[in-house]
């Protein structure tokens with residue numbers, strides 16, 4: 128059953144987050160509408176999510192294939208789905224016709240598989256390449272030095288369209304301490320767009336989560352992925 132009390136509480140959080148997005152956008156000379164909000168729904172049940180999809184204007188981000196499939200079964204096209212987590216090659220086939228964007232393209236074998244499955248379904252999959260700026264070994268992502276050859280390779284894949292870059296900053300309580308990471312990703316995206324590679328666009332930068340999205344927007348983010356500030360602190364991942 129849809130949970131409408133929950134929906135009311137979440138709407139408030141959403142408005143609050145959207146306001147903060149607007150303020151940060153204006154600080155960097157942009158408008159709220161220039162920033163895409165991906166509500167990271169990974170901790171929230173399909174029943175709860177159902178109640179906030181009346182207007183069909185939500186984008187939900189999920190980081191586990193199994194969870195995404197369970198929720199998709201119930202919500203289907205009441206929302207738009209983005210995949211934001213580490214993606215196992217053997218699971219691409221399950222999500223290829225369900226998600227509008229994959230934020231976590233981070234290796235060649237995954238690109239090969241996305242190309243193959245997208246071709247099978249006769250579609251073009253929008254992807255962002257995840258870059259590991261921080262150098263943390265626990266973070267997945269392509270090293271900056273390997274990005275250009277990677278882009279040149281996937282530019283030849285007709286069913287995979289790179290639309291920009293994504294990064295995750297390390298956990299911090301002080302967002303200023305990760306500002307350099309967002310600035311660096313922006314610089315890299317400018318460098319890559321100067322390469323003018325066919326079939327590769329640097330339209331989007333997916334950076335910023337609850338802990339740091341305002342700083343990320345100030346540094347040029349146009350997609351923020353926000354979970355706990357909308358849905359509450361997580362009790363599981």
Ligand SMILES: *Cc1c(COP(=O)(O)O)cnc(C)c1O
Nearest residue numbers: 167190211336337352353354355
């Ligand atoms: C969980 C998650 C987020 C959102 O994190 P919050 O701190 O809850 O806002 C963003 N991006 C990725 C890849 C995630 O896994």
